[in-house]
Amino acid sequence: EAGVTQFPSHSVIEKGQTVTLRCDPISGHDNLYWYRRVMGKEIKFLLHFVKESKQDESGMPNNRFLAERTGGTYSTLKVQPAELEDSGVYFCASSQVVEGAQYFGPGTRLLVL
Amino acid sequence: GNSVTQMEGPVTLSEEAFLTINCTYTATGYPSLFWYVQYPGEGLQLLLKATKADDKGSNKGFEATYRKETTSFHLEKGSVQVSDSAVYFCALRGEGGSTLGRLYFGRGTQLTVWP
Numbered sequence: 682e683a684g685v686t687q688f689p690s691h692s693v694i695e696k697g698q699t700v701t702l703r704c705d706p707i708s709g710h711d712n713l714y715w716y717r718r719v720m721g722k723e724i725k726f727l728l729h730f731v732k733e734s735k736q737d738e739s740g741m742p743n744n745r746f747l748a749e750r751t752g753g754t755y756s757t758l759k760v761q762p763a764e765l766e767d768s769g770v771y772f773c774a775s776s777q778v779v780e781g782a783q784y785f786g787p788g789t790r791l792l793v794l
Numbered sequence: 795g796n797s798v799t800q801m802e803g804p805v806t807l808s809e810e811a812f813l814t815i816n817c818t819y820t821a822t823g824y825p826s827l828f829w830y831v832q833y834p835g836e837g838l839q840l841l842l843k844a845t846k847a848d849d850k851g852s853n854k855g856f857e858a859t860y861r862k863e864t865t866s867f868h869l870e871k872g873s874v875q876v877s878d879s880a881v882y883f884c885a886l887r888g889e890g891g892s893t894l895g896r897l898y899f900g901r902g903t904q905l906t907v908w909p
Binding site: 684685712714716718721722723724725726729736737739740772774776779780782783784785786787788 | 835
């Protein structure tokens with residue numbers, strides 16, 4: 682069974698540009714989560730999808746971040762325009778049920794210059 | 795609110811040494827507690843979990859006991875190996891409501907084991 686995959690693995694962009702991160706959850710997992718780790722700090726929750734609906738988006742830092750999960754399969758997280766403080770590692774996770782174990786992808790390392 | 799405080803690293807040990815990584819938490823009610831591990835170049839993997847007070851989670855020689863009286867979930871291993879070198883994250887999940895799926899993480903502890 683394939684695990685959670687994320688694309689790209691690394692992205693380097695300039696301040697003001699747009700970046701789109703993609704996450705493919707484990708097949709059949711209705712729950713999809715985005716997290717972010719800024720260097721040296723804790724991993725912080727961004728949002729939670731159940732199928733295509735946003736269950737909890739209270740962790741999204743501001744309106745420059747837009748997450749979608751059309752069709753309830755893969756998800757994208759767009760940052761527009763990117764700022765320096767957006768640099769970090771963005772993790773995606775999925776779970777079959779909300780109380781179940783969350784399986785994480787390898788992360789996308791974003792660097793905004 | 796919910797939060798996790800984890801022992802800061804890095805931790806450097808010789809092979810076969812005893813490992814303890816401290817983790818304490820703040821939460822309302824009865825959260826579930828987790829330890830995740832991130833090996834170099836990989837994503838986070840669930841190492842062990844405990845869902846109620848006095849539960850002991852164990853996996854790959856690692857153990858952690860859910861202590862409600864001290865709000866702690868310390869990770870221990872009796873004899874570490876070089877292959878245990880990784881970053882370890884303590885995490886909790888709240889009891890319920892619309893934020894049930896959210897995990898709260900500590901800052902992570904880098905463990906390096908030398909042969």
